[in-house]
Amino acid sequence: MTTIRALDDLDGEPHANAFPDAEPKTIRLTLAAGEAVPAHDHPDREIVLYLVEGEIELTLGEETHEVTAGDVARFDGDQDVSPKATEDSTALLVLAERAGD
Template identity: 65%
Template sequence: MTERDDGTRSGDRAGTDDGSRGGDGSRASNPISVERLDALAGRPHANVFPGEEPTTIRLTLAAGERVEPHRHPDRQVVLFVVEGELELRVGDESEGLEAGDVARFDGDRDISPRAVTDSVALVVLAPRADG
């Protein structure tokens, strides 16, 4: 990695044009967007790529905290538990998830994750292909 005069870095990174990052940590002039999840810490429902599809959220919940039941109509949802343990309620079903687990479900059903322990999850809300 080499530092440029404008504060960006360049170097070899697989899958990138030149490996450069803008001053805000995002890729500059590159078709691949890369963000660090830890850079979004302190924001419970941080949008990783604002204004872009699919919507990608870094969800942070303290132990015992939950998201009230809600829906994401016409979306398929993928939830990846980065750290901690969650109880995921989708409709009438409930599933315990821990770090490393990935769940996929229909956003047209009531969704309510609850943190068993302090937890961080990455949630991807993709437009349904048939919707």
């Protein structure tokens, strides 16, 4: 089965689930300049973030990274995660279940 969705057509702000009830969890995150998501974690998930447009400060644990449009980041969801938009931003996040060892 193939499903194709346009990011702009997804419902929900700041989070919109692209494929509800499907794995991996795929989210469009939309933040206005100055808006942030409070620190949180995603236990047992590996996360890939692709910044479609804008610029964010991505805090992962104790470190903060500047992410600009076109950048892709991969990180462990077991740590605290907090993105803050320094300008209006849209990101696509894929939260994959961590494979067993």
